[in-house]
Amino acid sequence: MTQPDYPEPSKRSAIYNRSYQFKQVGATNSIQAQIERCRAYCAERGYTLPEDQIYCETREGTVDTDRPELMRLIKAVQQGIIDVLVIVRF
Numbered sequence: 001m002t003q004p005d006y007p008e009p010s011k012r013s014a015i016y017n018r019s020y021q022f023k024q025v026g027a028t029n030s031i032q033a034q035i036e037r038c039r040a041y042c043a044e045r046g047y048t049l050p051e052d053q054i055y056c057e058t059r060e061g062t063v064d065t066d067r068p069e070l071m072r073l074i075k076a077v078q079q080g081i082i083d084v085l086v087i088v089r090f
Helices: 031-045 066-078
Strands: 013-020 052-058 082-087
Touching: 013 031, 013 066, 031 052, 031 082, 052 066
Parallel strands: 013 052, 013 082
Antiparallel strands: none
């Protein structure tokens, strides 16, 4: 008996964006522009992207250990909620 061809299940994705106010200026580097690029990437690949799986932090310096969104993301990964993490790299 042959197995039917089922489509691969949609991968559950998340976006993590950590921006530095002093570095990322301009429309192409804005947080919203970066999120939109990540959303497009997910859509092109058929990934699901729930709104609660978009993690954003804005910091004024590079030495900041208080990252609540990163901690929330790590918890979601540990719980098996996320299959794919999407970020923008400059």
